[in-house]
Amino acid sequence: MNQYLILLHDRKDFGSDLSPEDMQRIIGEYVAWSERLRSAGKLLGGEKLCDGEGKVLREKSGKATVTDGPFSEGKEVVGGYFLIQAESYEEALGLCRGNPHTKYGGTLELRRIEVLDGH
Amino acid sequence: MNHGTHELVEHLFRAESGRMLAALVRILGARRIELAEEAVQDALVRALRTWPIRGVPTNPRAWLATAAKNAALDQLRRARETDDHESELVVWSVREGRSFELVHDDELADDTLRMMFLCCHPDVPEEARATLILKTVGGFHVKEIARAYLATEEAIAQRLVRAKRRLVEGGASFEWPPEAELAERYDAVLEALYLLFNEGYSACSGEELLRADCLKEALRLASLLATHPATRSPKVDALVALMCFQASRSRARVDDAGNVLLLEDQDRRLWDRALIARGFRHLERATVANELTTYHVEAGIAACHAAAPNFEATDWERIVYFYDLALERNDSPVVRLNRAVAIAERDGNWAALAELDELEHHPRMARFFLFFAVRGELERRAGRNDRAQRAFERALELPCTAPERELVQRRLARCTGSAPTIFGTTGKR
Numbered sequence: 001m002n003q004y005l006i007l008l009h010d011r012k013d014f015g016s017d018l019s020p021e022d023m024q025r026i027i028g029e030y031v032a033w034s035e036r037l038r039s040a041g042k043l044l045g046g047e048k049l050c051d052g053e054g055k056v057l058r059e060k061s062g063k064a065t066v067t068d069g070p071f072s073e074g075k076e077v078v079g080g081y082f083l084i085q086a087e088s089y090e091e092a093l094g095l096c097r098g099n100p101h102t103k104y105g106g107t108l109e110l111r112r113i114e115v116l117d118g119h
Numbered sequence: 120m121n122h123g124t125h126e127l128v129e130h131l132f133r134a135e136s137g138r139m140l141a142a143l144v145r146i147l148g149a150r151r152i153e154l155a156e157e158a159v160q161d162a163l164v165r166a167l168r169t170w171p172i173r174g175v176p177t178n179p180r181a182w183l184a185t186a187a188k189n190a191a192l193d194q195l196r197r198a199r200e201t202d203d204h205e206s207e208l209v210v211w212s213v214r215e216g217r218s219f220e221l222v223h224d225d226e227l228a229d230d231t232l233r234m235m236f237l238c239c240h241p242d243v244p245e246e247a248r249a250t251l252i253l254k255t256v257g258g259f260h261v262k263e264i265a266r267a268y269l270a271t272e273e274a275i276a277q278r279l280v281r282a283k284r285r286l287v288e289g290g291a292s293f294e295w296p297p298e299a300e301l302a303e304r305y306d307a308v309l310e311a312l313y314l315l316f317n318e319g320y321s322a323c324s325g326e327e328l329l330r331a332d333c334l335k336e337a338l339r340l341a342s343l344l345a346t347h348p349a350t351r352s353p354k355v356d357a358l359v360a361l362m363c364f365q366a367s368r369s370r371a372r373v374d375d376a377g378n379v380l381l382l383e384d385q386d387r388r389l390w391d392r393a394l395i396a397r398g399f400r401h402l403e404r405a406t407v408a409n410e411l412t413t414y415h416v417e418a419g420i421a422a423c424h425a426a427a428p429n430f431e432a433t434d435w436e437r438i439v440y441f442y443d444l445a446l447e448r449n450d451s452p453v454v455r456l457n458r459a460v461a462i463a464e465r466d467g468n469w470a471a472l473a474e475l476d477e478l479e480h481h482p483r484m485a486r487f488f489l490f491f492a493v494r495g496e497l498e499r500r501a502g503r504n505d506r507a508q509r510a511f512e513r514a515l516e517l518p519c520t521a522p523e524r525e526l527v528q529r530r531l532a533r534c535t536g537s538a539p540t541i542f543g544t545t546g547k548r
Contacts, residue, residue: 008172015164019260020132023167028127030171048172051165080172100171 010079161190184215363398364421
């Protein structure tokens with residue numbers, strides 16, 4: 001069994017033009033999705049990253065820089081992640097389907113967590 | 120995952136946004152109503168970004184209150200305003216954290232009632248009051264209000280902005296209205312709820328579900344006034360009774376094709392019996408005093424319909440009596456027209472047509488869709504098809520809603536003999 005990370009790239013302005021009723025409905029859709037995965041034993045965890053803050057560290061010709069970010073670049077930021085388990089990318093993709101994130105303008109990035117023997 | 124996954128109560132966000140806004144305006148003052156609105160929106164957006172991943176928290180209301188408190192404090196600091204409200208905000212959000220039962224219902228109701236009184240402040244233009252109540256107390260979004268009431272979003276948004284500006288500039292207060300203004304403000308609140316309900320009830324082409332929600336909200340708020348010790352009165356009981364009777368027919372008044380059905384064509388088995396019973400309970404309470412208001416008269420008429428097992432068994436005698444009472448209070452041609460419809464059922468078409476003849480020269484009737492729609496129908500029943508046709512055709516030239524237009528077109532088709540293909544109703548006559 002492999003572990004996969006689902007990175008949720010959010011639209012930065014997501015939610016600002018939604019009605020309270022819409023917001024509640026959308027939350028319900030996500031919760032229904034995670035409940036389905038959880039009851040199938042596929043969902044291992046998930047966390048939300050803090051909005052509007054973060055640091056980016058870089059080094060160029062021996063000079064270290066720290067900037068606020070990464071929210072200055074592009075319209076999307078990683079807002080959080082889910083950790084799931086699946087046999088294959090195919091199965092993991094199937095599990096991603098039905099997650100409402102893409103429907104509301106976000107992007108899902110699916111990555112397998114590498115496991116090396118002997119580590 | 121740290122949170123459990125708790126089911127959210129239906130319409131929780133809508134209800135909470137109204138409650139949180141009222142609490143914030145109480146603490147921060149009416150002049151900061153927009154800051155309060157932003158804080159509420161921030162809190163909801165934060166939930167929208169967090170709960171999908173972490174799940175719904177054990178106490179969603181407490182979570183939202185804390186988020187709204189923090190958002191409000193942030194904004195106060197950003198605006199470099201003194202944060203002398205900080206401790207009150209903290210107390211409020213902590214209070215919301217306790218279990219629901221511990222928070223006194225009257226306390227919650229008090230905020231809501233005061234918010235309604237604020238929305239009906241004399242500084243707020245009359246036509247904006249119902250909209251402002253829907254937005255602030257009801258937690259409805261501008262686009263939802265627009266969809267329910269068939270207005271453009273810009274129009275609703277502008278109306279709200281103007282209303283709030285007037286409140287802020289006029290220095291309106293969130294306090295309970297002073298004794299000298301109370302009666303007037305109270306009447307203004309009832310009037311706004313009445314409009315809210317009526318417009319929703321008659322605007323047949325808005326979005327069905329949303330409109331039903333708006334009607335429910337008007338009924339909820341009127342019921343709150345009717346049960347709260349500080350605001351109950353025979354007048355508001357009459358209003359609630361009227362709303363219950365009208366709302367009880369919601370399911371029966373439109374057929375599957377979306378056509379409006381008049382009382383005589385409705386399937387009365389679809390009327391909501393529980394709402395009707397509730398209406399009669401309020402009507403009983405409304406008549407304890409000797410007060411007679413427009414709401415009493417309208418509720419009385421609605422009660423006659425609610426009590427009739429079928430259209431033929433309607434107590435038209437009593438309905439005409441109520442219209443006579445209404446005319447004593449306010450001799451309006453519209454009431455006379457409605458009375459004529461009741462006269463037709465009580466005394467026959469010719470008697471009703473005679474009433475219309477008297478009304479005909481009234482300037483308001485000359486451009487009133489309903490006058491010609493009624494005239495057409497009465498002429499048709501009396502067997503004068505050519506006159507009926509002329510009246511219906513005149514009606515169609517005047518402003519009316521789409522369902523009203525369709526209704527008249529169907530009637531017109533009946534009297535010209537052309538076989539209509541869009542018949543949604545069962546033509547009983």
